[in-house]
Amino acid sequence: MNLFRSEEHARNWTGFDPDLEDRMLRPVGWWAETFSNPFFRERVRPDYISWTMSDAGRSAFGELRARLSGQD
Numbered sequence: 001m002n003l004f005r006s007e008e009h010a011r012n013w014t015g016f017d018p019d020l021e022d023r024m025l026r027p028v029g030w031w032a033e034t035f036s037n038p039f040f041r042e043r044v045r046p047d048y049i050s051w052t053m054s055d056a057g058r059s060a061f062g063e064l065r066a067r068l069s070g071q072d
Contacts, residue, residue: 037064 007025010016038060042051051057 034064034067037067039064 010025011018011021038056039052042048042057042060045051052061
């Protein structure tokens with residue numbers, strides 16, 4: 001959930017950490033692509049927990065971790 005109306009509001013927040021800016025303040029399209037990762041899309045599966053332990057689930061989680069760490 002975005003609690004800020006703009007990047008300016010986020011930067012003016014007393015808890016803002018400039019070291020995290022390059023990983024957290026991203027365009028909406030970047031976040032939309034991130035949340036389209038199968039790790040999120042597959043949550044409707046009845047076997048989601050088991051799926052996360054499968055090769056496909058591990059691969060999706062690896063892609064998500066790489067994207068969030070800035071390695072994409």
